[in-house]
Amino acid sequence: MGRYLSDDEIHELLLKVKEGNEEAWECLYENFEAYVHERSWKKLRKFDLTETVKMDVEMDLFQAGWYGFISAVKNFNQERGKFLTYATYYIDGEISKELDFRFNPLGLTNRPDDKSHISRVSLDDEGGIYDREVRGRLYSNQAAAYKKDAPNRGKYSAERRVLQILDILKLLTDENHNLSKEELGKLLSVYRIQKYDNGTPLESPNTLTSTMENMLLELNPEEYSKEREKEYRVKYEGYTEDRLKNKHGREKGKKSADITGFSYVHKFSFDELDRLIQLICFSDMFEESEKNHLVQKLISTSSTYYRTPFWNGKQLQFNPGAIHGRFSTRRPGENHKAAGNLQVIQYAINNLVQINFRFNQYTAEHEMIPKSDYVHILSPYHLVVYHDNYYCIGLKKDDKRIWHYRVDLMTDVEVVKDDAGKSVPVEITPFAGNPICNSSWNPEKYMAEHLNMAYDEPQDIRIKIRNTDYTILHDWFGNHYEKTDEPCEEGYDIVLVRTSPNMIVHWAIQYGTAVEIMDEEIRNRISEELRAMTKTYSIFANRRH
Known part of the structure; x- marks a missing residue:
């Protein structure tokens, strides 16, 4: 694009966008799409990366920056000054957070003033920022930069070493990401300097290997089987082949496969976290503050790689007011009473x-x-x-x-x-x-037979319905309805359900001509109800005139 829009042009477009003007939105979208890409590349050019890696990373930076732009559009008003300045703050902030996630995987806060541990990363591979070579060189430079000023405060016991390693694995590994033994050693050095300000030399490779292997033997089943798969706490490359057990049982002088590629088994998979977070977001049993607290706790059980569109790192991205339910409008504290009743x-x-x-x-x-x-x-x-x-x-x-x-x-x-x-x-x-x-x-059958949880005795009822409208029946009766062989006009079926004869009257009126009750006794009751309603509303209409 030749040029970016001026502040006045942006302001005019924003006013139109707020009014629902699609053409204005397309123009604003195109302008800031290019602008967010520019801001992403500006940040990325500071790093000594190959063009292939840069292209890979830039797309993620753009997505982060675009989220910042959307947030700016939603929150901006004229009193905040110029929109471009306001939006840039949001865009750059989100891009910086994504960069920090990429280059600061441990979430370190007291980092060296210079960025040499990042800027010296020079890459020639074609696989992207998370490839083993990329991460290894990144972690090496981080460790060197952190170690410059950290004092030597002494060695750690084997027990503390295990806890430190587990902490790193919890943060940086999961079902899709693992760490090699070499990467783990480099990260352990960074971890100790950051957390304890201790620059003591790392233990020997043999000591770290022994620590890891003993930890695996303690945490995992002695032998692999499909039945014991869920008992693993830390997996490694070759665990299904009992590579560790075979290594310890090998003949002297015989070489064995290296134990590496470690990944922590979190309490919840990414898919389980997605579903749990969705359940909390869409539930009317929790207040907004409780939802934020619960989702944050759930996310904390996973690695730093987990992402959900329902959480922006600080709060939920789902509007709690978008739930229509009894509990969504109750006063604070009443939800706890209902939950207490259930207990x-x-x-x-x-x-x-x-x-x-x-x-x-x-x-x-x-x-x-x-x-x-x-x-x-x-x-x-x-x-x-x-x-x-x-x-x-x-x-x-x-x-x-x-x-x-x-x-x-x-x-x-x-x-x-x-x-x-x-x-x-x-x-x-x-x-x-x-x-x-x-x-x-069968509780589902019980509820289907007690439509709207009525108390009267259920009975078999025949319903005529279009053969394209079965969703109506499924919404109310689940799988507890049956298509009959009774002849019917083309495009319609006669279906049998067992449910409340009292409530089916009001149900049939609710759906009007979409359904037709075929049982004579209930048809008569529906007619009586409709006549009474007609009389009531006719009288009301006459009073108004």
């Missing part, structure tokens, strides 16, 4: 004991108050989640029917105690979900 109920279910509680309702002032002074006593059998509501299913005392209660509307939940202070055992009934013999009970 007590699950304890009671595990131990087959009764609970008592009060049941509540909401007022016009958004207050939750007891429906009455009545204290419910329940033999809790199961906890289920139905359309984002938590329910406790169980047998109500002095009532042989199965009931279910919304957990978030329960308060003062306690385990029932007798006069001697012992927990009162649950009562048993011939219910399919009897906790004593419920191995075949």
Whole structure:
């Protein structure tokens, strides 16, 4: 591009972008796309890298800088001055963070004033910044630069040496990255200087080798098998072949394969972390501060290489207000009460004991108050989640029917105690979900049969539906519906579901002409409901006129 936009031109474009002008956004995008690339190259030219490596790194720097630009667009207002100056601050900041991640993998804070440990890295390989040769030379230069002024404070015990090595492996290795024995030695030197200001010479290669091998023997299974794969704490190249065991059992004078390529096995894989973080972000059970805290703790269990679009290094990138749920609008502290209810109920279910509680309702002032002074006593059998509501299913005392209660509307939940202070055992009934013999009970089927968690007796109901609209049924009944062979007009099917006859009336009205109930008794009830609604809204319309 010939030139960058002036401040006035940028300001004018920003105003149009805020109004939703697509052409203005495309122009602004093109201008800053080139500008972010320029800022990336400006930072990168300070390093003595081959062009191939530079191209590889520059793309990551651009992505980081582009995130900075987007943040600037979102946060800018006229009172902050010129947008270009404001945006450059964000762009350069993100690029610097990415560079620091690349060239400062241990997250060191007290680094030497000069950048010789970085600038002297000269590379000729074609594989990218994380290739073994690249990292080895980088770590060597870092160690040399740090060691210049660090005093010799003495050697470390074997126990501390193991802990230091584990710390480095946790930070810099994972399912996709490992460290050679040589890299580990160089990083150990940097680690000690940074953390302890100790420039004592590194232990001999034989000592480090012995430390690593003893550590592996202690942390890992004695022999490899698929069944024991999950028991490994630190893996190495050839661990599935028992290379370490074979080395120690070899004949004297016979050469064995070197033990290298170490990687720490973290509690969670990258895929598991992704899913856990998504669950926390999309949950309505946590307040924003709790989500930030939990996600930060989860990320801390991984290596420095883990990245998620839901976290920018400081806070969540998902808007907590984007969740529609009961708990998302509750007052601070009430979520903890609901979570506490779940804890007590699950304890009671595990131990087959009764609970008592009060049941509540909401007022016009958004207050939750007891429906009455009545204290419910329940033999809790199961906890289920139905359309984002938590329910406790169980047998109500002095009532042989199965009931279910919304957990978030329960308060003062306690385990029932007798006069001697012992927990009162649950009562048993011939219910399919009897906790004593419920191995075949299907909670999904129960919820499908109790549409909107109604209490009436389920019955088989025939529904006519377009053969392209099965998602509607799946959303409400899961896999618990069955297509029949009953003749039907082209493009439609007759489907059988077993569910609440009361709630299916309102369900059918909700979906209008998308579904049609075929059972005569329920059709009549739907007609009666529609006539009553027509009368109500006709009267309302007449009053308005």
